[in-house]
Structures are given as C-alpha cells and as structure tokens.
Amino acid sequence: DVKVTQSSRYLVKRTGEKVFLECVQDMDHENMFWYRQDPGLGLRLIYFSYDVKMKEKGDIPEGYSVSREKKERFSLILESASTNQTSMYLCASSPPDRLYSNQPQHFGDGTRLSIL
C-alpha cells in the first residue's frame, strides 16, 4: 500500500516564525502536491513538484515556498507565518501518468497548523 507520511498531525506556531511541514512518500512517485483545506473554500493547491528540484506554483503560492531535494520528500515552508495561514495542510503523491497507470493521488493524514 502507498504510504504518505506527514511529520506532524498538529502544530502550533507563532506569527513571524519560519515553519516547515514535511511529507514523505514510499512509492517512488514523481509527483508530489501540497494543498490547504479551509471551511467553505475546499482544497486549494499551493505547490506541486513533478521531479527532484522541480516545482510549479499552484493556485495560492503566496507566502509559501517548497523544497524537493530527494524524490521521496517534499517540504512546505511558511517563510514568515501569519494567522491567515492557520489551516489544514494535506500532502499527496502520484505517478505522472495517473490515468494510464490507473493510480490516483494518495494523501497523508494532514497537519492541522495553528498560527497564534
């Protein structure tokens, strides 16, 4: 079974701190994704990566950066945390050819981040 592991289920940080959210997958997937989920707004894509050191902005990249130094690990960085970044963060991974390989995105358990 595919395993996507997010480093923390719950995290509390202070405004202005630099925050790192880590995600590791064990299926050798090329694609990895970071989403945030907010009530009434649904899931929104922050960044995705289609290979080591490669990244593309999603729909809401402002205030975030990412790092992908190794294929299995994709980190989300909040450069200077603000209260409006309090949210549920979800990481996912998939092969690049989801339709041809008949494989969906697989998700981690999520990190509920609170910025005080």
Next chain:
Amino acid sequence: SQELEQSPQSLIVQEGKNLTINCTSSKTLYGLYWYKQKYGEGLIFLMMLQKGGEEKSHEKITAKLDEKKQQSSLHITASQPSHAGIYLCGADGLGNFNKFYFGSGTKLNVKP
C-alpha cells in the same frame, strides 16, 4: 480552469436509506476520482473512473461516469454511520496532468 460542482453541499440521512451525491464539470472529464474524508483527517481514495458510461462498485458504494464524461454520481446503498464524512470528487487537469481539481465536497451525516 476546470471547475467541479458538487451537490448537495450537505446531507443528513437515516441509517439504512440510500443516497446520491453528484459531481458536474463544465468540461470533459479525463479522470474522475472520488475520495472520502473523515473529519480532521486525510483523504481516502474510493474509486477512479475514466471511460464514458463506466461504473464501479466497492461494498455499498457505486460510482458512475456519464457517457458525455461531464457528470459523475456516487450512490450509497443502505447507509450506515460509518459512511459519515465528507465526500469529494476530483479531476485531472485538462491538458495538464500535473494539476488536479477538487469539488467543494459533500458533508454526509447518517443518523442511527
């Protein structure tokens, strides 16, 4: 961008009743995925549909994709409290399989 509309937004049913959740796209769907999310947790993959007219079932949940590939439905037969959660449909980005789009979700409560 590809938009997915889900309906209803929320649903409360009595245990044992059947229910249907719909997901509609303004554009042709090339890969349609259904996920379930328990409150405060990650997304669990349920089913994936690719071909027009395709139908898949798992236990008491059946998903269908219409012939035009613009609408999908998720049907639960004889609902149970364990079916409660948020159901989300998702789709691959048209012409860009690195992108993925989600519907807004349907909250399901099943009353014992």
